[in-house]
Amino acid sequence: MSRYRVVSLAMLAARVLAAGALAACSNNSSSMPAAPTVTVAGEYAGPVTDSVAGQQSGDIGLAQHGSNVGGAMTLTAGASSSVESVTLSLSGTSFTGSGVMDVNGSACTFAITGTYANNALTATYTGVSGCTRTGSWALSQTCTGVAAGWKRRPEGVVPAC
Numbered sequence: 001m002s003r004y005r006v007v008s009l010a011m012l013a014a015r016v017l018a019a020g021a022l023a024a025c026s027n028n029s030s031s032m033p034a035a036p037t038v039t040v041a042g043e044y045a046g047p048v049t050d051s052v053a054g055q056q057s058g059d060i061g062l063a064q065h066g067s068n069v070g071g072a073m074t075l076t077a078g079a080s081s082s083v084e085s086v087t088l089s090l091s092g093t094s095f096t097g098s099g100v101m102d103v104n105g106s107a108c109t110f111a112i113t114g115t116y117a118n119n120a121l122t123a124t125y126t127g128v129s130g131c132t133r134t135g136s137w138a139l140s141q142t143c144t145g146v147a148a149g150w151k152r153r154p155e156g157v158v159p160a161c
Contacts, residue, residue: 038093040069040116044139052133053077060086060121060139067091073099086112093117099125106130 041064048058053075060073069088074081088097099110108131114123119141127133 038090038116039144040064040090040121040141042144043142044121045142046120046137046139048075048135048137048139050075050133050135052131058137058139062086062088069095069097075101084110088112090116095121095123098128103131103133108133 041062043059043061045057045059048056050056054077056075056077058073058075060071062069062071067090069090071086073084073086075084082101084099084101086097086099088095093116095112095114095116097112099112101108101110107129108127109129110125110133111128112123112125114121114137121137121139121141124136125134
């Protein structure tokens with residue numbers, strides 16, 4: 001058998017296997033997150049205004065898988081800082097989600113709503129359990145994370161982390 005024919009058969013076999021794998025994946029769409037319309041993975045920093053803590057600086061690193069986004073936000077006011085865990089769900093350029101942080105030894109859970117535009121996250125939050133505080137963020141993207149494979153943002157828009 002010629003080398004050309006062996007290479008052609010190997011390429012054909014690889015295509016058949018790949019098509020079968022894709023078909024198998026498409027039959028169980030419930031395990032795959034929806035493809036996002038934007039990629040927000042990366043780091044953001046900016047002002048946070050809180051009804052109890054007042055003006056703070058926020059810095060958050062976000063990871064993304066499909067429309068699911070999560071990370072940890074460090075809030076700093078003067079010499080004190082705290083960390084809030086954040087989970088978000090994207091729908092277009094809007095997001096909803098929750099955050100949780102330790103407030104005086106108890107968990108405070110927040111409901112978060114916001115938007116992503118011009119490489120910035122703006123959001124409002126309200127305490128729903130363990131506290132009654134409210135506030136807002138306006139965080140600008142400082143660098144991009146590893147973008148989702150199907151929706152990679154061109155380099156140069158925001159530098160890579």
